[in-house]
Amino acid sequence: ADVKKIAVIAGDGIGPEVVGEALKVLKKTEELFGYQFETEHGLFGGIAIDEKGTPLPQETLDICKNADAVLLGAVGGPKWDNNPKELRPETGLLGIRKALGLFSNIRPANVFDCLKEASTLKPEVLEGTDLIVVRELTGGIYFGEKFRREGANGEEAVDTCVYNVVEVERIARQGFEIARTRRKKLASVDKANVLETSRLWREVVNRIAVEYPDVELEHVLVDNCAMQLLRRPASFDVIVTENMFGDIISDEAAMLTGSIGMLSSASLGEGSFGLYEPVHGSAPDIAGQGISNPIATILSVALMFRLTFGYAEAAQCIEDAVKSVLDAGHRTGDIAVDKSKAIGTTAMGDLIVAAM
Amino acid sequence: ADVKKIAVIAGDGIGPEVVGEALKVLKKTEELFGYQFETEHGLFGGIAIDEKGTPLPQETLDICKNADAVLLGAVGGPKWDNNPKELRPETGLLGIRKALGLFSNIRPANVFDCLKEASTLKPEVLEGTDLIVVRELTGGIYFGEKFRREGANGEEAVDTCVYNVVEVERIARQGFEIARTRRKKLASVDKANVLETSRLWREVVNRIAVEYPDVELEHVLVDNCAMQLLRRPASFDVIVTENMFGDIISDEAAMLTGSIGMLSSASLGEGSFGLYEPVHGSAPDIAGQGISNPIATILSVALMFRLTFGYAEAAQCIEDAVKSVLDAGHRTGDIAVDKSKAIGTTAMGDLIVAAM
Ligand SMILES: CC(C)[C@H](C(=O)O)[C@@H](O)C(=O)O
Numbered sequence: 001a002d003v004k005k006i007a008v009i010a011g012d013g014i015g016p017e018v019v020g021e022a023l024k025v026l027k028k029t030e031e032l033f034g035y036q037f038e039t040e041h042g043l044f045g046g047i048a049i050d051e052k053g054t055p056l057p058q059e060t061l062d063i064c065k066n067a068d069a070v071l072l073g074a075v076g077g078p079k080w081d082n083n084p085k086e087l088r089p090e091t092g093l094l095g096i097r098k099a100l101g102l103f104s105n106i107r108p109a110n111v112f113d114c115l116k117e118a119s120t121l122k123p124e125v126l127e128g129t130d131l132i133v134v135r136e137l138t139g140g141i142y143f144g145e146k147f148r149r150e151g152a153n154g155e156e157a158v159d160t161c162v163y164n165v166v167e168v169e170r171i172a173r174q175g176f177e178i179a180r181t182r183r184k185k186l187a188s189v190d191k192a193n194v195l196e197t198s199r200l201w202r203e204v205v206n207r208i209a210v211e212y213p214d215v216e217l218e219h220v221l222v223d224n225c226a227m228q229l230l231r232r233p234a235s236f237d238v239i240v241t242e243n244m245f246g247d248i249i250s251d252e253a254a255m256l257t258g259s260i261g262m263l264s265s266a267s268l269g270e271g272s273f274g275l276y277e278p279v280h281g282s283a284p285d286i287a288g289q290g291i292s293n294p295i296a297t298i299l300s301v302a303l304m305f306r307l308t309f310g311y312a313e314a315a316q317c318i319e320d321a322v323k324s325v326l327d328a329g330h331r332t333g334d335i336a337v338d339k340s341k342a343i344g345t346t347a348m349g350d351l352i353v354a355a356m
Numbered sequence: 357a358d359v360k361k362i363a364v365i366a367g368d369g370i371g372p373e374v375v376g377e378a379l380k381v382l383k384k385t386e387e388l389f390g391y392q393f394e395t396e397h398g399l400f401g402g403i404a405i406d407e408k409g410t411p412l413p414q415e416t417l418d419i420c421k422n423a424d425a426v427l428l429g430a431v432g433g434p435k436w437d438n439n440p441k442e443l444r445p446e447t448g449l450l451g452i453r454k455a456l457g458l459f460s461n462i463r464p465a466n467v468f469d470c471l472k473e474a475s476t477l478k479p480e481v482l483e484g485t486d487l488i489v490v491r492e493l494t495g496g497i498y499f500g501e502k503f504r505r506e507g508a509n510g511e512e513a514v515d516t517c518v519y520n521v522v523e524v525e526r527i528a529r530q531g532f533e534i535a536r537t538r539r540k541k542l543a544s545v546d547k548a549n550v551l552e553t554s555r556l557w558r559e560v561v562n563r564i565a566v567e568y569p570d571v572e573l574e575h576v577l578v579d580n581c582a583m584q585l586l587r588r589p590a591s592f593d594v595i596v597t598e599n600m601f602g603d604i605i606s607d608e609a610a611m612l613t614g615s616i617g618m619l620s621s622a623s624l625g626e627g628s629f630g631l632y633e634p635v636h637g638s639a640p641d642i643a644g645q646g647i648s649n650p651i652a653t654i655l656s657v658a659l660m661f662r663l664t665f666g667y668a669e670a671a672q673c674i675e676d677a678v679k680s681v682l683d684a685g686h687r688t689g690d691i692a693v694d695k696s697k698a699i700g701t702t703a704m705g706d707l708i709v710a711a712m
């Protein structure tokens with residue numbers, strides 16, 4: 001049989017709770033669709049710092065490399081915030097992206113009907129918002145040389161932002177390909193009026209655009225994009241951008257939907273391998289109380305099914321189950337209007353499994 | 357008599373129209389308060405490219421250096437968008453900032469009562485929003501070394517982001533000083549979990565904070581800031597950040613107020629010298645039609661009075677006049693609900709002068 005290997009990295013904070021519910025959903029798809037999954041768990045982030053002295057142990061990396069896909073909960077927390085760089089959870093996150101070659105981060109930002117009111121934007125502005133940010137994830141200022149030196153004005157710090165043609169080509173293609181499956185509009189976000197890397201970015205995107213005459217391309221400066229997302233969010237389809245701008249723009253886009261507790265993401269490399277995780281963080285303030293919302297992680301499984309395994313039917317089954325549970329009025333605390341009626345993490349997971 | 361010299365740079369697009377109205381206001385303050393202003397006009401931006409072959413002619417720079425303050429309209433337009441770098445209006449903008457040592461960009465983002473409805477945010481979220489972004493303007497990735505080179509994967513582009521201790525100190529102080537005159541809250545925005553320049557930034561801000569025990573400091577990661585601006589805009593008082601993040605965050609903040617046509621800005625150096633300009637751009641699509649909104653430029657004069665000349669009373673007079681004209685229901689097209697009742701640029705300017 002075709003056994004799929006999934007590396008499971010629960011991580012910190014609410015990570016283990018939400019991943020636990022996602023695993024129930026995974027199991028249910030085995031029963032319903034006859035799939036076979038083999039899961040292997042790895043330590044990562046703060047817990048790995050505590051237990052192994054490094055945020056990304058080699059063993060965990062090996063488990064990931066040996067798997068077909070990775071399911072990640074969340075990492076980080078105040079406990080490790082003041083650690084030196086090598087002992088910080090984020091360093092593990094950057095390390096795993098680079099080590100697994102995950103150059104493309106896919107961040108859908110769409111509005112859940114039942115959560116329209118949760119957005120701080122007016123409903124009529126939000127109406128129809130359904131966009132995907134495709135963020136370059138292994139280049140740019142995140143991974144360029146960084147150092148301190150003595151200058152004429154005392155100590156100075158340096159970060160280097162580098163992009164080469166190949167890096168831009170592959171992420172641009174990713175953007176065009178995804179746009180092609182949707183409303184066929186691609187916004188490429190850069191700061192070409194100031195940055196040399198952005199000018200290269202724009203040249204390459206324009207060159208690749210020739211291969212996608214069916215996709216309408218617009219170039220948007222990053223400052224303008226931050227504004228237009230607020231003014232006309234529904235007009236965006238796919239946004240492709242470099243690492244640092246993508247970090248900011250994807251979070252702005254996620255927040256404006258009001259659905260941040262529900263959004264999943266994929267980080268992809270060459271081929272079908274991918275790492276899947278909820279957009280929300282480790283929420284240390286509510287960890288261990290059994291009240292976190294597992295939906296984003298459950299939807300990350302659906303995304304894994306679609307993008308890595310090609311299990312479209314099962315993905316749809318999960319997404320429909322989530323929708324039906326929400327339509328029936330069930331809410332975890334983060335998305336409940338009446339907090340007194342909120343249900344817990346496992347109750348939400350069980351309801352979704354039952355609805356599948 | 358104490359004659360103040362003002363360099364006037366009308367620039368491109370609607371620049372000349374809106375500056376024209378601001379000059380009427382300036383003149384009126386001479387009559388009302390007995391001030392004396394000497395204005396000298398300079399070419400800058402696209403028009404300077406057309407007439408002098410460079411976006412920032414030496415003559416214009418000399419006029420600015422010889423003045424106590426600069427009033428700028430707006431620069432840029434599609435005509436020059438595909439020019440080589442040296443012949444682009446933005447290059448002039450970056451050049452003038454550097455040449456005049458304008459390291460601090462002050463961008464108030466507040467809500468005009470009469471424009472609450474113009475925001476895409478829900479009124480109850482926006483309620484009480486009144487923040488200032490203090491953006492570092494002459495350092496960071498904007499001014500670091502930029503180049504192309506051949507790499508293993510074909511051509512690559514490089515931008516360098518550099519900050520030294522002195523640059524961070526002076527902008528941090530600026531942030532704390534402004535916070536001290538307001539609600540005494542400073543949010544320092546960086547990406548200290550990834551960037552070396554941000555780690556230096558945070559160290560220096562923490563060190564300077566000791567001098568301002570009365571100001572409450574929080575560090576906010578830039579991605580989180582992009583989200584929190586949407587979620588709790590009213591909770592911010594002063595935001596201080598580096599050049600690139602400030603470009604994005606200040607535009608997001610401006611847009612969420614719904615008042616973008618009304619916002620002014622100041623770019624300051626050492627001492628009292630400053631360059632004042634509306635936040636909105638050159639709006640080439642409506643240039644020359646006499647329908648642009650001069651209020652942001654008029655309010656830039658008020659800001660100049662406050663920050664450079666210490667003419668607080670006259671500044672208040674201008675601000676009150678603007679408010680009374682708006683309260684009386686007068687609107688230019690950009691801010692009119694009923695577009696058919698909109699008035700033109702000069703009519704708006706005249707009404708404000710009359711109300712002073
Ligand atoms: C934790 C941090 C390093 C990371 C990033 O900036 O990429 C996070 O913000 C994200 O977007 O996944």
Ligand SMILES: CC(C)[C@H](C(=O)O)[C@@H](O)C(=O)O
Nearest residue numbers: 193194223446447449450603
């Ligand atoms: C035109 C551009 C170079 C400029 C900048 O990025 O600083 C503009 O966006 C601004 O904010 O004044």
